[in-house]
Amino acid sequence: MEKTLEKTLEIETETADAGVDKKEQIANIDFKMVTFALAGKDYAIDILKIKEIAKAGRFTYVPNSAPFVIGVYNLRGEIIPIIDLRIFFNIPVPERVGEEQESIIIISFGEQKYGVVVDRIDRVVGIQSSSIQPPHPLFGDINIKYIYGVVENADRLYILLDVDRIFGLKNGERYEIAQDLTVLRTQSLPPEAKTAAPSSKETSAAANSPAAQSMPMQKNTAASSSTKAASAAQAASAPAQSAQNEPEFSFIADGLASFKKFYVSDINETWARKRYTDWKKERAGAKLQILNADDADAFLKPFYSRCSASWWTKEYADAVYAALPDNHAKQIQVWNPGCGGGYEAYSLACLLTKRYPDAKIRIYAQDTDLLAVSNAPLMLMKKTEATSWYEPFLTQTASGEWTFTSHIKDSIMFEYHDCMHANPIPQVDIVFSRDFLSFVPEASRETVLADFYEKIRGNGFALVGDNEVLADQNNWFEVMNDSVIIYSKQ
Template identity: 45%
Template sequence: MNAVVDKAVTAVIEGVENIDFKMVAFSLAGKDYSIDIMKVREISKATRFTYVPNSLPYVRGVYNLRGDIISIIDLRTMFNLPSVKSEKNESDEIIILRLDNYLLGVIVDSIDKVVGISSSSIQPPHPIFGDINIKFIQGVVEKDNKLYIILDVESIFGLDAENVEVIPSQYTPKAVYAENKPEEINMGFISETLRTFSKFTVTDLNNRWVEHRFEEWKTLKGNNSEDLQLHSERDSEEFLSRFYSVDTGRFWSEDYRNIVSSLLENNSSGTLRVWNPGCGKGYETYSLAVLLSEKFREASIKIWANDKDLMSISNAPNLALDKQNLPEYMDKHIVSVNSKSQF
């Protein structure tokens, strides 16, 4: 039995060591492409952009990303590739790039997932990939029966940043809140600014909480419309501060875990499927997985977790921590790998 465990642990160690390059995979004109995750700040969706006169054909406009006005480039137009016709009001898939000291958004057909590979498996580009100039390709790699073309965004945008700067000062839109009149500071305004600054979407699931919090906010800030406005990400996070649990960003405490356990009804179906949005670095997901596995010992459990922070979610499967930083109730669910503890 020990030999089997040792072999499994060795496989985990080898798997972790071999994955030293992560990339965000997406599609353009039916082909699979990717970008080094270190160049990606986040992914987003949007339906409307502010048009900028006299800009280049591939510039779709500018976009308000939580107070930052960034240029939006359509990669399909830039590389003369066919694009899928969008339905009316359908959101565009956007990858927000982080290049030196500026941000840039690029539109693609669809965003797939984060893919981890060994950098030694990356092959040099070849002229056979004629859709895009070879000087813009970092390399190619095969993973899970897919051939990914890795784009060199520094070559595409970084070396000639001034040509991508398409926001003349006279056309820079004012912050989203600036055009609202005092009488328009209402739930609709709050919903828009929460989405702009914190990527928090008001839905039927949380609408009652937001409405209640807005009434508290008016009591807290008074009737002055200027004070009611959410001017920045800091204001938005203050508004949402009571929405998050006390254990946000860390493993659940014993008290919080007991509260969650008391809310779970008995399950006799034998199968549990759970969605964990906003999972961050994975602390909440692992806390939930441990709780469910102990409460429903005979059940088959499947947890889907996602987050806007691509770097955090890509590292979550291989989360390695010092044992002394883990709650005691997790001891029987971890193994030691390279002096660190992993689930």
């Protein structure tokens, strides 16, 4: 049963100086925080971030979700995800038995709410904001970047968490923490539990008519396709030997993996080596190694595909449109792993609706950024963007803002899912996966690629990033149309 903070917690307004008049104490208090315990240590959250607290134990399990997402909970008709902060921070936690009651803090970000499980909720403490000290890694068992500060009150030291940064928002800017969450999930799972149970989602058997394979394009590009695939395979045939011959390039690859979770492989090695040549010219007289996240960002800046994390330009949309082969199926299903905030999924839905007007479009858009996929269904467009090629697929709200039509919204299913685990989706016609494979660790990459190949129907295809290639010419056939390359199954 949920209870409001006022009914549940006793507000304390203690100060270090016992001789100060009570009225003066209250006047000096300008910050209140809810305190709680994790693994025997005292933590706190700004009370303004908290909607209420609850005691609950009946959570609905979500297949294939991260270990720290223990389920969803019905909060007076609103379904909210429940996150165990102990697991999120890699703090050992006893295994849950049955439906035992948990202490939950309901955190609110605008219209989105999250429930976080803690060991014990203590009270609300009023302090002076000037008493908040800078964080230090010795004050907690968690990454310092998630700590807002530390506070001493009544002989107790509280670690004040930065919940905005934990959930990916800070001062209106997005922090890219999704990769950190993936690392934490991987570390917190035992080896035997790395593969999640399949989902019980309904799968629809789409009517499937044979689609034309765009034979003119294949004839015009088969030679260049084989040459490119062969050269890529040759370049990637011996990564260990390449690293030995060019130790500096090996250091670059290690730095990219460490700071941005970008993994050099046969998927992107051709681009990475070319970029390394340019990097040496750019860094003349400076150190070539990737020493921090800023260096990694600078190295990877030219890597990302056109219109990445933004609305598609008409030029790029036209290029993708021209590359799409004919397909006369009544339903076209698409897998879009790494969908981010939804720019790509919405753009793809509009383009496919335009290219295949008689088909029902279904897009499974997945990402490990919980906040991004939660907010994607609410995405709006600016007026200047609404006048572009998207216009036929938009509608204006009563407040004057632009949003996508219900037809487009209903065609996309945004899901919180780690694609390195089991992928319980039906057979698809298209895998649209730009820049995703380069951020998949080597241990999981082959599994993901095999999943791509298995999920795609015989007449389907995959589209990867502008600087990625599917170099295995035994399984994939490269088809180029202008500046867009698609890969069909051999």
